[in-house]
Amino acid sequence: MNANKNANRGEFALIDYIRQRAAGSPCVRVGIGDDCAVIDSPAGPLVITTDMIIEGVHFLRDTPLRQVGWKAAAASFSDVAAMGLSPEVLVCAAALPARLSMDDAREILLGLNDACEAYGVALAGGDTDSTPGGLSLCTTVIAHARGLKPVLRSGARVGDAILVTGSLGGSILGKHLAFRPRVAEAVALNTSFSLHAMIDISDGLSADLNHILEESKTGAVIDAEKVPVSDAARQLAKQTGKTPLQHALGDGEDFELLFTMDPGDARRLIERPIFDTPVAIIGEIVEDGLFLRIDGKLEPLKPQGYEHLGGGS
Ligand code: ADP
Ligand code: MG
Numbered sequence: 001m002n003a004n005k006n007a008n009r010g011e012f013a014l015i016d017y018i019r020q021r022a023a024g025s026p027c028v029r030v031g032i033g034d035d036c037a038v039i040d041s042p043a044g045p046l047v048i049t050t051d052m053i054i055e056g057v058h059f060l061r062d063t064p065l066r067q068v069g070w071k072a073a074a075a076s077f078s079d080v081a082a083m084g085l086s087p088e089v090l091v092c093a094a095a096l097p098a099r100l101s102m103d104d105a106r107e108i109l110l111g112l113n114d115a116c117e118a119y120g121v122a123l124a125g126g127d128t129d130s131t132p133g134g135l136s137l138c139t140t141v142i143a144h145a146r147g148l149k150p151v152l153r154s155g156a157r158v159g160d161a162i163l164v165t166g167s168l169g170g171s172i173l174g175k176h177l178a179f180r181p182r183v184a185e186a187v188a189l190n191t192s193f194s195l196h197a198m199i200d201i202s203d204g205l206s207a208d209l210n211h212i213l214e215e216s217k218t219g220a221v222i223d224a225e226k227v228p229v230s231d232a233a234r235q236l237a238k239q240t241g242k243t244p245l246q247h248a249l250g251d252g253e254d255f256e257l258l259f260t261m262d263p264g265d266a267r268r269l270i271e272r273p274i275f276d277t278p279v280a281i282i283g284e285i286v287e288d289g290l291f292l293r294i295d296g297k298l299e300p301l302k303p304q305g306y307e308h309l310g311g312g313s
Helices: 002-009 011-021 065-081 102-119 183-192 205-216 231-240 244-250 263-271
Strands: 028-030 037-039 046-054 089-097 122-131 136-144 161-165 195-200 219-223 257-261 279-286 290-294 297-300
Touching: 046 065, 065 089, 065 102, 065 136, 065 183, 065 195, 089 102, 102 122, 161 263, 183 195, 183 257, 195 205, 205 219, 205 244, 205 257, 205 290, 231 244, 257 263, 263 279
Parallel strands: 089 122, 219 290
Antiparallel strands: 028 037, 037 046, 046 136, 089 136, 161 257, 161 279, 195 257, 219 279, 290 297
């Protein structure tokens, strides 16, 4: 009962509630429930995403402000990458606490600009306000599909291979501020292959995989020994008492790509890589449930990751 009560207050229960009641429009091809919304426009499909990063939640009061600016922009670029597309235009609203000086504000802008320059994105607007609370930044990014198909969370099919870029876990040791959203990789994959479903790992591998499973109405089996465990996960495990694998499965903010495709295509991608970033096949889509295969045996895998509003995930 407690768990239920918590779940009812949780972030995903709230998003579900909003989703049931949100006003619609015929131009919204994909609304709430994916990394970006997909909107019809005379220039073809557009994607749009918005995110907040908040002091004390996504960064600490003493985090270098240039890194805060980078993280705000890069997290939204990652949501566009999760659609298989390249971000084009950023607008950013900033709530600035009185303690910050003009120089501090410039540092935030430098961080936003670093990310925009690295990814060829225009910073085209925003809003600046003061706040009695901590620093927060809200970033909104749009991109045109430009002939590509936006890749949704809802397209996974039974039999698909599940793949992930990079390595996972322990991002709190540094990667969560300095990650490189996998934009070039996402666009190359979407150009060269038929991707069935994709998401970026912001909440955690098992939690984000679960988002794909819920939207696709499928299940998954993950092979424990195939999950690419990062050095940071190993290092963090020494302090936490968890295993490196638990960190790789449950930690958030790695901003790697998690995607599904035909198993034949997946083998071709592994045999003939189309970019330098490592890619691993970590499991397969099945009809129902979420399982971890360890030494040939299946164990139920609880989706674990960061959930705002403290609901049980
Ligand atoms: P991500 O981690 O990829 O940024 P979220 O978990 O924040 O995605 O959001 C999941 C989905 O719910 C997205 O489609 C997002 O646009 C939508 N969403 C989240 N919060 C709200 C809200 N307050 N109102 C409407 N839609 C929301
Ligand atoms: Mg996302």
